[in-house]
Amino acid sequence: MSPRKPSTKDLTKEMIINEAHKQFITKDFHQVSMRSIAKELGCSHGAIYYHFKNKxxxxxxxxxxxxxxxxxxxxxxxxxxxxxxxxxxxxxxxxxxxxxxxxxxxxxxxxxxxxxxxxxxxxxxxxxxxxxxxxxxxxxxxxxxxxxxxxxxxxxxxxxxxxxxxxxxxxxxxxxxxxxxxxxxxxxxxxx
The missing domain is CATH 1.10.357.10 (Tetracycline Repressor, domain 2)
Structure with a gap:
């Protein structure tokens, strides 16, 4: 059974920032995307746009x-x-x-x-x-x-x-x- 994806309500800015931070440290700015952040968080990239307008x-x-x-x-x-x-x-x-x-x-x-x-x-x-x-x-x-x-x-x-x-x-x-x-x-x- 796969873990439940966080809904837009469950997803917090802090969760997004923490994941994005990990990716920015290991990848170039252009290699990080809203989709890659969402993928690691197990949510849709639209859920991230609810909190941030762009990368x-x-x-x-x-x-x-x-x-x-x-x-x-x-x-x-x-x-x-x-x-x-x-x-x-x-x-x-x-x-x-x-x-x-x-x-x-x-x-x-x-x-x-x-x-x-x-x-x-x-x-x-x-x-x-x-x-x-x-x-x-x-x-x-x-x-x-x-x-x-x-x-x-x-x-x-x-x-x-x-x-x-x-x-x-x-x-x-x-x-x-x-x-x-x-x-x-x-x-x-x-x-x-």
């Missing part, structure tokens, strides 16, 4: 959760009891740790490009970057230029992009993460 909307819901998690890491580090220098170190380490601990998600957030979803994902990425930039500026002992902050972000991104797939998680690169974060802080505090 891009599902993808954006998934990305929103990732960006929220990254933004929470920034908030936690900004609100800690440490001095500004330690908080800045924690912001840099937290960013790299997130990227290395969530490599598939990081790729979806910052590396994967597709015209169907770029507008949506870029909006979330820009808001997250704004939060990052404000955090770095507020923790700096000197007034930083926009290019200084952007360069530090690109350096963090480059670090994560370089180490992804070479390490399983942050713990395997902890020493290199700390060295890189210290280097960035030194570069931001050095003034001609």
């Amino acid at each position: 891009a909307e599902i993808f954006y819901a998934i990305l929103g959760d990732y960006f929220s998690e990254l933004n929470n890491i920034l908030d936690e580090n900004m609100n800690g009891p440490e001095d500004h220098s330690t908080k800045l170190m924690n912001v840099f380490v937290g960013y790299m740790a997130f990227g290395l601990n969530h490599q598939s998600q990081y790729e979806l957030m910052f590396i994967m490009r597709d015209s169907e979803i770029d507008g949506l994902s870029q909006e979330a990425a820009n808001l997250s970057y704004e939060k990052f930039a404000q955090s770095v500026q507020s923790l700096s002992n000197t007034e930083l230029s926009i290019s200084d902050i952007h360069s530090s972000f690109i350096a963090l991104h480059g670090f994560v992009a370089h180490y992804r797939h070479y390490v399983k998680n942050y713990e395997e690169a902890k020493e290199a993460v700390d060295v890189h974060a210290k280097f960035l802080i030194k570069a931001l505090t050095y003034r001609e």
Whole structure:
């Protein structure tokens, strides 16, 4: 006897997002379809359209959760009891740790490009970057230029992009993460 298919009423957004998330991690964006998600959930693809108007909307819901998690890491580090220098170190380490601990998600957030979803994902990425930039500026002992902050972000991104797939998680690169974060802080505090 085969398991009962969830009806439109039984099917939840969370179920759809969880299944879509699994597929987006293992397949290219274009290989995932409403039908493939429905097939794995054992429901009709029409039942999924009841909750989401298209695949891009599902993808954006998934990305929103990732960006929220990254933004929470920034908030936690900004609100800690440490001095500004330690908080800045924690912001840099937290960013790299997130990227290395969530490599598939990081790729979806910052590396994967597709015209169907770029507008949506870029909006979330820009808001997250704004939060990052404000955090770095507020923790700096000197007034930083926009290019200084952007360069530090690109350096963090480059670090994560370089180490992804070479390490399983942050713990395997902890020493290199700390060295890189210290280097960035030194570069931001050095003034001609």
